[in-house]
Amino acid sequence: MSDSYEIVIGLEVHVQSRTKSKMFCSCDANYFNTPPNTHVCPVCFGLPGxxxxxxxxxxxxxxxxxxxxxxxINQETKFDRKxxxxxxxxxxxxxSQYDQPIGYSGYTNIETKEGVKRIGVTRVHQEEDTGKSIHNNGETLLDFNKSGVPLIEIVSEPDFRSKEEVTAYCKRLRQIVRYLGVSNADMERGEMRFELNMSLRKKGDQELPKYKVEVKNIASISVLEKVIEHELKRQYEILENGQTPKQETRGLIDMTGETVSQRSKENEAxxxxxxxxxxxxxxxxxxxIDEIKNTIPELPQEKKDRYIKEYGIEKDTAEAIINDVDTFLEFESITANVNSQLVSEVSKWFVGDYFSLVNSNKRSKEFKSEWLTELVDMVIQKKITRSNAKEILEESFDTGEYIGNIIKTKGLEMVSDTSVLETVVNRIFTSNLKAVEDARRNPNAAMFLVGQAMRELKGQADAQTVKNMIFDKLKQ
Amino acid sequence: MKRLYELTVKEALELLESKEITARELVQSCLDRIEEMEPTIHAFLLIIKEEALKAADQIDMKRTKGEPLGKLAGIPYSLKDVYSTKGYTTTAGSKMLEGYIAPYNATVVEKLAKEDAILIGKTNCDPFGFGSSTENSAYGVTRNPLDTDRVPGGSSGGSGAAVAYGGGLFSIGEDTGGSIRCPAAFCGIVGLKPTYGRVSRYGSIAYASSYDTVGPMTKDIYDNALILSVIAGKDTRDATTSAEKVKPYHQALDLSLKGRKVGVVKEYLGDGVDEEVKKAINQAIEVYKSLGCEIVEVSLPYTEYAIAAYYVIGISEASSNLARMDGIRFGHEANVDDWKDKIIKTRGEGFGPEEKRRVMVGTYALSTGYADKYYHKAQQVRAILKDDILKAFKKVDILLTPTMPVLPPKIGENTDDPLKMWLMDAFTVTINPVGVPALALPAGNTKDGLSVGMQLIGPHFKEDTLYNFAYLYEKSIKDTLN
Incomplete structure (x- = not known):
């Protein structure tokens, strides 16, 4: 693709809010996997009166x-009929809401490889969901269980200049509504949906292009990415031919991201x-409004910044932890009341060994994730070795056995008593006279002695300490 | 001695309580009267016999046993066919809803049932309230019991006629621009368009949601006030209902009117107002003078624009309200395979000419490029109109106008001229956009035995004031009317 064009994208994101009852009636809003037309009443079924x-x-x-x-926030807000x-x-x-939406003129920050960028939020308004059409063998069946479920629509400014920005924004929004407890934003369940407005302009142009293409009903971020790629190619080719793409609404053909014209500007609804x-x-x-403001928790970006600043957690590690609510809640609960050095060390283990265990192994019901902190602490205190700690963690995770018990049973506690270490080192020196001679001339050869000592100690000692001890003795 | 169907609610309640009559006798009397009159009048779209008599028997039994009974125990009544009734058809006077049975009861139906009133039938009306003569009904015209060549008014014409001839002791009408008051005037009964938000609209099939009101149609003022005290009040299912306290409207009817001010709207007694109507209104003015009232001339110069504003907003809302009539979930369904064609044909067949007219014009008025010229302009006029009328209430307690500028037209007289029909509502349609209450009651009779209605308009939630003025007027002229 030529570098002479740049993407201009604005997004409308629909999020189903998590409420007990529907938006305008008392029907149960939880419609997922319910028999068709069982969560309906005169209101959401649209009966006269x-x-x-x-x-x-x-x-x-x-x-x-x-x-x-x-x-x-519009302190005077109203609903409108669309x-x-x-x-x-x-x-x-x-x-829906037309000219007095609940919220307007906001923004959120996103982060991509290029850095942090502010995306303008034009408006946030409340509306209701429709029912569901199920097309089957030339027949259409209607299920109104979803009809009237509350939807929040978040409309962005046309601020996106790349697919990556769009993805980062969608993920950020999903995080935010999850943090807020507003929605699960589970895309598999249709709790978060997207509408894309996209056009291309010559790089350097400041004005919005004279056309825009709208694609509705995009059900996931991955499909959204594919649609952007497809549209980029399609619109680019039209522009390269010296034409302007038609202002129109296009629909998805399938999940490949390919679109087809649905409605042109002239017969717009x-x-x-x-x-x-x-x-x-x-x-x-x-x-x-203030009361509601007070219920807003620390949001993803703030949390990430704080992790980095307060605990010195690595950027990518912080990102992995703040990604979803259950993850950061677990992390924060196992690192409550410990010093920042330990928090930082635990974070590495948490997104490293612990994550891969969670992903690949079966977790024993008895396993408690706060043991991870204890384990990491012991590593820092040099009570166990790093490699033993990994094994202990894995065993504990699988069996639910307390880490302390595993250490005791297997005798994995490190030898830190200096007199024991000195005894071992002395023995190594007496039984390897030739090697000691070599090592005195060539320090590289000293590593053989360290290895011998560590073998004698069955690895249950801090190698650095043993090495220092041997080097000191060689100098004598 | 009056026949039972001729009784007022108040009289009937007294006789029922003293056990001089039974609810069965009362209901039977009304059903007999319906059977006698319906072939001529056609006020009812549905007559409920067996269930009504059964309900009457239960009430009689309870009364015999001394069990507690509701405030309207044993009183037979009818409902305009726009109120959803579980188990009975609700057609709104349109073919579109032929055979439709709602799975729920309107709030007003529930409230009346709770007070043990007995529903004996559902009455004819212009479809969705679209009309002032009941001639637009898909189920045939209703005739005026006072003169069967004439219309009963509309859209609640069936209710007006039923109350006038004794087919039930009262009826619940629905008023969007005069649909209670017009038939009250033409049939010589009392009809209240309450303050918007006073009575729940839940279950009432909408015409124009920001105008629609639910009100009683009765033989006299006392009954009207009594029924309002039962059906009024906040409803959690209608967000537009008010928490304003419900007064015992029937208990403060004869407070002295000495020194109170009656506003007479000069624009409402000008050209185009029938001489007999003017005469009756002038007589009413004299009566109020004799009751010690001060008569103040008031000007409402914007009335001219009010009719246009009323219709633009009303049909705009109606075009949206009727969009749910698609034949998919309920109502008429055209016999076509393709779903798009099916819906188009369903509407083509189900809607009559007046529904089509209003839906099309309303859709136009809301369309991009026209909404500013029509819908939004009309909303501006509405605000001015509201201001205009509320200003008048700083000077006077109530406004007095004719209900209708003319006597009831002959059947068929206006059907070819929808505009003339629309203009006939000039004095009633101005009220709904403002939301204030208006009470229509008989002012006097013409030499030919027709009734002339007058309209009393009061400030928001001042139904008690209207009833007070109306009751004392009714009392003063009772003798001359009988």
Whole structure:
């Protein structure tokens, strides 16, 4: 691909918020794997005469999300009707927000190889999900269990200039909503979905391109990446032919990222937005907003920065730990109340040996992850060797046996008593006179003596200490 | 002695409580009356006989045993066919909902059931409330019991006619731009359009959500106030209902009106108002003077624009409200295979001309490029109108206007001229965009035995004031009317 173009991308991300009941009725919002049309009522089934009543919890979660994305909050917010037709949209309109979204003018920072970049968040608003159409053998079946489930829409500015930035942003958003407890954002379950707005412009141009291509209903970050690659190629070729790509909405053909034209600008849907008359204006007090603000936990970027600054944890290690909530919670729980040197050392073990055990071995129910900290501490204290520690960890992880017991049973505790070490070293010197002579002339040959001593000690000693002792003795 | 179906709710409750009559006798009397009148009037789309009589028997039994009973125990009533009723059809007067049985009850139905009122039928109406004559109903026109050549008004025309002839002692109508008040005026009964948010709309099939109100249609003021006190109040299923306290509206009806101010709107007595209507209103003005009221002339200069604003917003909302009628989950379903064609045909067949007209014009008014010119402009007019009327209430306690500028038209007289029909609602449609309450009651009779309605308009949540003024008027003219 030529270097003369640059990508301009804006994203709309939908996140299903985790509430007990649906957005506008009291139906159970947990629709996953439920028999079709069992979580429905007159409201979410769109029966005549039914009225929507907004879910307070959902509005609070939307405010929380907006605040976490550094948005200003509209203290007077309202719902609007977005009118369009589709069989799985039971009312013939979706209740959304138009000109007074809950949050606006925010941003979030993302990190790529190029460094840290601020991505503008245009708006964060609350809406409801549609039902589900299941196309099967030329038939379409409708399931309204998902109809009315709360959705938060996060609209970004057209600030992305690469696929990597888009990926970093999507992952960051997923982390944030998970940290907030707003959503599980499980893409397999459709809890997080994407809409791409993409165009290309000549490098150096400051203005937005005259066209943009919209791709809706992208269900995962990996497909999103493929769509970007595909669109980049497609739009580039059109531009190279001296033409401008059509402003249109394109749809996914399958999961390969290839798209096909669905709607051009001329027959774009006219949503005929107007204020939802069934729901009065919502006034959000500063007090309420502040209260919600106070419930926002430390967010991923702050946490990462703190790990690096406070404990000296390596950047990549920190990134791996903060990646998801369960991971950092486990890490923080096993490193609570220990000194920063130990925290830093544990972090390496945690994302190294411990992660690979978690990924490949079966964890015994009895195994407690705080033993890792004890183990690492013993390594630092030179009570056990690093390589023994790995074996101990693995055995403990598999069997659930307490690490202390394994050390005792196997006699793996290091010899740190100097008089014992001196006795061993003296014995090595007397039984290897020739080698001692060599080593006095050539220090490289001393390593043979160290090896002999370590063998005698069955490796249960700090090699550095033994080496120092031998070198000191050679100088005598 | 009156026949039982001629009784007011108050009279019937007294006779039931003193056990002079039974609920079965009362219900049977109304059912007999319905059977007698329906071939001519056609007020009902559904008559509930067996279940009503069974309910009456249960109430009689409870009464005999001395068990506690609701405030309206044994009183037969009808519902405009826009209220969802579990187990009974709800058609909204449209073919689109032919045979539709809702799986739930509207809040107003639940509230009345809780007070042991007995539902005996569902009444005819213009489809989705679209009309002022009931002539748009997909199920045939209802005739005015006062003159069967004339319309009963609309859209709650079936309710108006039913109450007027004794097919139930009261009815619940629905008013979006006069749909309770117009038939009340034409049929010579009392109808209240309550303050928006006073009565829950849950389960009421929507016309224009920001205008729709649920109100009682009764034979007299006392009954109306009594029914409102039962159906009013906050509902967790309707976010637009108010927490404003529900008053015992029927208990403060005859407070003196001495020194109170009645505003007479000069624009509402001008050209185009029938002479007989003017005469009755002038007579009403005299009555209020004699009750010690001060008459103040008030100007509402924006009325001219109010009709246009009313219709633009009303049909915009209606176009969206009717979008759910797709034949997929309920209602009429065209017999076509392809799903897109099926939905198009479903609507083509299910909607009548008035529904199509309003959906199309409403869709247009909300469209990109036109919304600013129509929908948003109309909302600006609405704000001015609200200001206009609320300003008037700084000077007067209530406003007095004719309910309808004309006497009930002959059946078929206006059906070719939808615009004339729309303009007929000038005095009622101005009220709904503002949300204030308005009470329609008989002002007097014409020489031909038709009734002229007058409308009392009050500030938000001042239904008690309206009832007070109306009750004393009713009392003063009772003798002249009988």
């Amino acid at each position: 039914a009225l929507p009543v907004p879910n307070k919890r959902a509005v609070e979660l939307c405010i929380k999300t907006a605040l976490a994305l550094n948005c200003s 009118n369009y037709f589709y069989p799985d949209l039971p009312k013939g309109f979706q209740i 006219d949503y005929r937005y107007f204020p939802e008359p069934d729901i009065p204006l919502i006034k959000l007090s500063q007090e309420m």
